[in-house]
Amino acid sequence: MRTMKARSGREPANDRTWRAARIRDRIPPARDGHNALAEHGASTEHGASTEHGASAEHGASAEHGASAEHGASAEHGASAEPDAGYAVAALYQLHYPALVRLAALLVPDLATAEDIVQDAFAAVHGRWHVLPDADAALAYLRWSVIHRSRSAPPLGPAEGTGEPGSAVVSALRALSVRQREVVVLRYFADLPEAAIAAATGMSMAAVRDHAARAMSLLQAGLGE
Numbered sequence: 001m002r003t004m005k006a007r008s009g010r011e012p013a014n015d016r017t018w019r020a021a022r023i024r025d026r027i028p029p030a031r032d033g034h035n036a037l038a039e040h041g042a043s044t045e046h047g048a049s050t051e052h053g054a055s056a057e058h059g060a061s062a063e064h065g066a067s068a069e070h071g072a073s074a075e076h077g078a079s080a081e082p083d084a085g086y087a088v089a090a091l092y093q094l095h096y097p098a099l100v101r102l103a104a105l106l107v108p109d110l111a112t113a114e115d116i117v118q119d120a121f122a123a124v125h126g127r128w129h130v131l132p133d134a135d136a137a138l139a140y141l142r143w144s145v146i147h148r149s150r151s152a153p154p155l156g157p158a159e160g161t162g163e164p165g166s167a168v169v170s171a172l173r174a175l176s177v178r179q180r181e182v183v184v185l186r187y188f189a190d191l192p193e194a195a196i197a198a199a200t201g202m203s204m205a206a207v208r209d210h211a212a213r214a215m216s217l218l219q220a221g222l223g224e
Helices: 013-026 036-104 110-126 134-149 167-173 177-188 193-200 204-221
Strands: none
Touching: 036 110, 036 134, 036 177, 110 134, 134 177, 134 193, 167 177, 167 204, 177 193, 177 204, 193 204
16 A cells, blocks of 8 residues: 655654754853853843943043033133233233323313223223234224213313313314314324224225314414
8 A cells, every 4th residue: 555645734743853953953052051042142231231331431531521621721711811911901001191191182181081091991801812912902992092082071172181271282172073083193193094094993085084174174273
């Protein structure tokens, strides 16, 4: 009798058992009582722990660096303040008298002129960190004196400082504010047109125009 072959799609039991044994043989042998999956999990956990430690160490290092940088910045800021004080004090010693004389020709009295110049030095101290050098600071001082003088009470015929009673001072008081500024900066402070334009906020063409008109009025007032 011919033995009939199994036609069902199922694999014979003995074949399934053999294949299962082959699959089990491919699993790596256990080490120290742990299977491969457990070992893999431990390795993964160790890697994560190592990575976390490295990340924490990096974070601590970065935080330390940021703290050190902040400390250095604060130390630099603290050292910059005395530097500004010394620099402004040097400018004060060199230019305070000339700036007071300049302001005194633009405002009614000497006390007002001194207040204006002192306020200008206080302002330049506060802006020292944005001024590139001493020349820029001096230019800012002149600008500040001119613009603060414009807020002072207007000059009267019997008021003023400089040389009270002189014909020149009397003639200066008769000029307009802009004309007087240009004449004082040009002929008393001996500044070039570009510096006068920077101090007054006028164009160089306007400076020349005001200078020409002012000189004509001064000559007429002095009888020349």
